[in-house]
Amino acid sequence: MAVLLWLLPLLLLLEAKGDSGDDVNPEEVAAVLQGPASLSLEIPSDEDVERIIWYFHKPLATVVPGKDGHPATIRVTNPQFENRLSWLDTSHTLLIRNLSWADSGLYQAQVYLGTSQLSTMQYYDLRIYQWLSEPQITVNFEISREGPCNMSLTCFVKADMDVTYSWFSSGDSTDTNHEGPVLRTSWRPGDSALLYTCRASNPISSIRSRPISAGHFCADPGYSEKPSTPFCLLAKGLLLLLLLVILAVGLWVVRVVRVQKKKQMPKMKKLKRNRMELRKREKPGLSLP
Ligand SMILES: *[C@@H]1O[C@H](CO)[C@@H](O)[C@H](O)[C@H]1NC(C)=O
Numbered sequence: 001m002a003v004l005l006w007l008l009p010l011l012l013l014l015e016a017k018g019d020s021g022d023d024v025n026p027e028e029v030a031a032v033l034q035g036p037a038s039l040s041l042e043i044p045s046d047e048d049v050e051r052i053i054w055y056f057h058k059p060l061a062t063v064v065p066g067k068d069g070h071p072a073t074i075r076v077t078n079p080q081f082e083n084r085l086s087w088l089d090t091s092h093t094l095l096i097r098n099l100s101w102a103d104s105g106l107y108q109a110q111v112y113l114g115t116s117q118l119s120t121m122q123y124y125d126l127r128i129y130q131w132l133s134e135p136q137i138t139v140n141f142e143i144s145r146e147g148p149c150n151m152s153l154t155c156f157v158k159a160d161m162d163v164t165y166s167w168f169s170s171g172d173s174t175d176t177n178h179e180g181p182v183l184r185t186s187w188r189p190g191d192s193a194l195l196y197t198c199r200a201s202n203p204i205s206s207i208r209s210r211p212i213s214a215g216h217f218c219a220d221p222g223y224s225e226k227p228s229t230p231f232c233l234l235a236k237g238l239l240l241l242l243l244l245v246i247l248a249v250g251l252w253v254v255r256v257v258r259v260q261k262k263k264q265m266p267k268m269k270k271l272k273r274n275r276m277e278l279r280k281r282e283k284p285g286l287s288l289p
């Protein structure tokens with residue numbers, strides 16, 4: 001019972017702390033790799049900031065804002081941030097220069113206000129990004145004798161953290177728009193050749209691909225580096241057929257030549273035999289006296 005009596009005030013205290021107006025939802029801050037990030041405090045204009053303790057996993061720095069012409073002082077307690085911090089008094093902003101990937105994560109500022117003797121917590125989620133490079137597009141298509149040529153166009157960039165993709169097509173009357181990296185479309189001979197463009201965006205940059213004409217791939221599969229399998233099979237089949245025809249013609253020619261040789265040979269033998277008989281007949285005639 002005594003334990004319960006002790007617990008009750010503790011629970012009330014915890015609840016009161018949770019409701020004290022602290023902004024637990026971190027403010028998202030997007031910054032460029034090797035660039036600066038600014039973490040700005042929200043301070044009511046009539047309040048005086050006595051000092052701020054910054055945390056990044058562990059205490060990062062203590063800032064005492066400048067007063068009466070004295071400059072602000074920053075005491076850096078985490079060597080990772082040595083020589084990279086500045087404090088801007090007028091906007092209550094901590095500036096972190098030359099960001100590295102290791103700087104991304106959750107930051108906290110414990111702000112001590114001079115007049116009310118209260119401290120508040122403010123949270124920041126620092127996300128670091130690189131400028132995007134031009135998006136690359138891969139095309140997969142299926143060709144059949146009947147029906148349209150179906151294609152899927154896939155757009156991608158190398159560093160794809162928090163990247164969103166959109167597709168635009170132009171060439172018809174309405175510029176259509178599709179969200180997501182993969183666009184499925186189809187094309188029939190006679191369709192106008194639509195131009196497709198992909199746009200990749202992250203919180204700090206947005207870049208478009210070169211437009212590609214998708215009908216091109218269906219009309220001329222040789223344009224693609226990777227030939228589709230039905231065409232490969234057809235080519236192989238035709239080659240095999242050609243070889244068989246050549247073989248058949250060759251065999252036929254050999255046979256014809258042989259038959260002709262056989263027909264000629266008996267004639268020659270007959271001719272020789274006739275001559276010999278002729279000589280035999282001549283001999284007795286000569287020996288007669
Ligand atoms: C920025 O930081 C990188 C290491 O993260 C360092 O090599 C480079 O010299 C720094 N640049 C400046 C201007 O401080």
Ligand SMILES: *[C@@H]1O[C@H](CO)[C@@H](O)[C@H](O)[C@H]1NC(C)=O
Nearest residue numbers: 142143144147148149150186
């Ligand atoms: C293309 O898609 C249509 C339906 O969207 C389908 O009827 C057709 O068979 C597909 N063609 C090929 C070659 O897959």
